[in-house]
Amino acid sequence: MRILFIGDIVGKPGRQVVRDKLSYLKKEYSLDFVVANGENSAGGFGITDKIYRELREMGIDVITSGNHIWDKKEVYQVIDQEDRLLRPLNYPPKAPGRGYGIYNVSGKGNIGVINLEGRVFMNPLDCPFRTFDGIIEKIRKVTPIIIIDFHAEATSEKRAFLHYADGRATAVLGTHTHVTTADQQVTEKGTAYISDVGMTGVQDSVIGVEAETIIARFVTGLPQRFEVAKGTPEIRAVFIEANPEGKAEDFQIIDM
Numbered sequence: 001m002r003i004l005f006i007g008d009i010v011g012k013p014g015r016q017v018v019r020d021k022l023s024y025l026k027k028e029y030s031l032d033f034v035v036a037n038g039e040n041s042a043g044g045f046g047i048t049d050k051i052y053r054e055l056r057e058m059g060i061d062v063i064t065s066g067n068h069i070w071d072k073k074e075v076y077q078v079i080d081q082e083d084r085l086l087r088p089l090n091y092p093p094k095a096p097g098r099g100y101g102i103y104n105v106s107g108k109g110n111i112g113v114i115n116l117e118g119r120v121f122m123n124p125l126d127c128p129f130r131t132f133d134g135i136i137e138k139i140r141k142v143t144p145i146i147i148i149d150f151h152a153e154a155t156s157e158k159r160a161f162l163h164y165a166d167g168r169a170t171a172v173l174g175t176h177t178h179v180t181t182a183d184q185q186v187t188e189k190g191t192a193y194i195s196d197v198g199m200t201g202v203q204d205s206v207i208g209v210e211a212e213t214i215i216a217r218f219v220t221g222l223p224q225r226f227e228v229a230k231g232t233p234e235i236r237a238v239f240i241e242a243n244p245e246g247k248a249e250d251f252q253i254i255d256m
């Protein structure tokens with residue numbers, strides 16, 4: 001199965017570049033399935049019903065998220081109704097929505113997608129490691145092809161999770177820091193890994209936001225209203241080819 005995972009889509013420029021380039025990428029890589037992190041897709045903060053539908057219509061099969069998923073209040077309803085919009089699985093059980101799904105890809109079998117959030121320098125959620133243990137065998141009974149969006153700040157936690165999940169998932173893909181890391185690898189057990197896929201948006205910015213307002217916050221120490229950066233957007237994504245045993249056979253960074 002040939003899979004594309006797109007890093008955090010930030011605001012309108014991020015959505016625009018996906019609209020412009022995804023059909024080309026689908027052909028070029030003969031893609032079967034596309035996952036994207038959409039936690040910043042609505043003006044940099046959260047996602048709306050309209051934008052969820054817009055991203056799905058562009059050809060994204062499943063949208064994952066992270067700490068920003070709750071920024072737009074209407075998501076509370078949308079996320080309960082749509083099984084292709086995920087929030088981190090390790091939120092407390094009463095949180096709306098779901099944190100994993102198993103999806104059928106016609107002619108290619110099933111793929112599992114799990115969304116988890118780290119706890120280092122982030123919200124004190126349930127343990128992502130033990131949450132993963134609680135679900136992985138259930139998913140593996142259906143399919144060995146499993147993509148994990150591990151939404152976290154610290155590379156230590158992300159790399160520890162790689163070793164924890166090694167051989168039990170097709171890919172452990174870091175999101176949240178919005179900066180593509182250069183540590184991509186496929187382990188001997190066949191798990192593809194990168195600490196951060198990076199973001200899909202205006203790279204010449206401060207993680208997708210206008211530099212001026214971020215600088216003002218650092219210099220003055222006062223809160224500022226953040227605005228999505230203007231400029232030329234890029235897609236940061238990874239391509240994974242999974243064999244029928246769920247091992248990654250090809251893994252490439254895409255910067256477009």
Ligand SMILES: [Fe+2]
Nearest residue numbers: 008039040176
């Ligand atoms: Fe993000």
Ligand SMILES: [Fe+2]
Nearest residue numbers: 066067068176
């Ligand atoms: Fe995040």
